[in-house]
Amino acid sequence: MTQPVLQQATGPQFTRIYAIGAARGDLVVDNDQLVGPIDSSDEWIRQRTGVIERRRASADVQAVDLATTASLEAIERSGISADRIGVVIVATVSNTMQTPSMAALLAERVGANPAAAFDISAACAGYAYGIAQADAFIRAGLAEFVLVVGAEKLSNYAKPTDRSISFLLADGAGAALVGPSETPGISRSTWGSDGSKWDAVGMDATFDEYRNGEGSVDWPTLRQSGQTVFRWAVWDMAKVAKQALDAAGVRADQLAAFIPHQANMRIIDEFAKQLKLPEQVVIARDIETTGNTSSASIPLATHALLTEHPELSGGLALQIGFGAGLVYAAQVVVLP
Numbered sequence: 001m002t003q004p005v006l007q008q009a010t011g012p013q014f015t016r017i018y019a020i021g022a023a024r025g026d027l028v029v030d031n032d033q034l035v036g037p038i039d040s041s042d043e044w045i046r047q048r049t050g051v052i053e054r055r056r057a058s059a060d061v062q063a064v065d066l067a068t069t070a071s072l073e074a075i076e077r078s079g080i081s082a083d084r085i086g087v088v089i090v091a092t093v094s095n096t097m098q099t100p101s102m103a104a105l106l107a108e109r110v111g112a113n114p115a116a117a118f119d120i121s122a123a124c125a126g127y128a129y130g131i132a133q134a135d136a137f138i139r140a141g142l143a144e145f146v147l148v149v150g151a152e153k154l155s156n157y158a159k160p161t162d163r164s165i166s167f168l169l170a171d172g173a174g175a176a177l178v179g180p181s182e183t184p185g186i187s188r189s190t191w192g193s194d195g196s197k198w199d200a201v202g203m204d205a206t207f208d209e210y211r212n213g214e215g216s217v218d219w220p221t222l223r224q225s226g227q228t229v230f231r232w233a234v235w236d237m238a239k240v241a242k243q244a245l246d247a248a249g250v251r252a253d254q255l256a257a258f259i260p261h262q263a264n265m266r267i268i269d270e271f272a273k274q275l276k277l278p279e280q281v282v283i284a285r286d287i288e289t290t291g292n293t294s295s296a297s298i299p300l301a302t303h304a305l306l307t308e309h310p311e312l313s314g315g316l317a318l319q320i321g322f323g324a325g326l327v328y329a330a331q332v333v334v335l336p
């Protein structure tokens with residue numbers, strides 16, 4: 001008996017982002033509310049990070065709630081019916097449970113059940129990792145539409161006495177609906193990792209240590225070696241951003257917008273300098289009033305830019321995510 005040749009699917013040649021949705025934590029937390037336990041000041045935080053205030057969610061609001069709001073907005077704006085979504089990807093490092101995934105619950109909540117659904121752990125690069133996957137899945141014929149969501153409630157993992165990162169952390173979710181396109185709308189992604197710096201940013205204890213009551217672990221929270229991450233971001237990530245432009249065949253002066261992960265305003269300014277971004281390129285500075293929402297920061301910043309500058313729609317944006325792992329991903333997208 002001859003063995004049959006397996007049938008293979010192929011998809012459309014190109015993809016694009018159809019629409020973006022956003023949800024920020026309902027509470028506005030200014031610097032003065034946090035500086036006491038870390039012996040800091042409003043002035044220090046503004047000067048060193050650019051953050052004036054950050055958005056956090058009330059106790060009864062979870063990351064999946066923010067993800068639902070953001071996703072429903074993206075789906076509605078796209079004009080696509082939720083039952084055409086074949087995959088739901090949630091990038092998160094702050095789900096309330098190790099398992100089951102946030103994505104499966106989100107798919108059910110937004111009407112995308114029985115879409116394939118899974119979470120990815122790529123920290124602040126998670127959304128850009130998700131966009132890379134959505135693009136590849138659609139072109140491979142695995143799904144017609146993919147919902148990519150970054151959703152975090154980082155305040156659950158912020159220790160009020162931590163001086164290294166707690167004052168940056170915020171809560172929010174951003175969602176993108178990705179689908180087929182007649183023309184290229186998402187460039188080849190440049191992505192990778194550097195596990196030699198695995199310790200630079202992440203949790204301060206394992207769940208085993210927490211369970212065994214080792215040390216003074218009252219609950220694992222986030223911490224970082226700020227200067228290590230800062231240097232890596234400024235030097236290595238600026239190179240990755242340039243590689244992403246080359247991979248897309250786009251020059252910096254052809255961009256409409258630059259949307260880096262919102263980690264620190266000084267990092268954003270340094271990127272702009274190294275990429276020699278001309279003045280007309282609009283730079284996302286959502287960190288000022290939102291804070292660092294990890295995987296949600298790029299779609300939240302994109303949503304804010306498009307609200308403030310609707311004329312950017314249809315223009316090219318370079319986006320780059322980078323964070324714990326260390327991991328990174330960048331691509332050029334056509335703004336919806």
Ligand SMILES: CC(C)(COP(=O)(O)OP(=O)(O)OC[C@H]1O[C@@H](n2cnc3c(N)ncnc32)[C@H](O)[C@@H]1OP(=O)(O)O)[C@@H](O)C(=O)NCCC(=O)NCCS
Binds near residue numbers: 048167233267323324
């Ligand atoms: C965290 C960060 C803002 C710290 O800023 P920094 O300029 O590197 O600060 P340093 O650690 O060099 O400390 C400089 C001084 O500020 C003090 N300091 C540190 N943290 C402080 C705080 N939260 N409040 C007030 N003072 C602080 C230090 O004690 C030090 O004082 P000294 O000069 O008297 O010794 C910065 O390193 C950063 O943003 N890193 C990368 C962040 C990032 O991208 N993280 C997310 C990964 S996705």
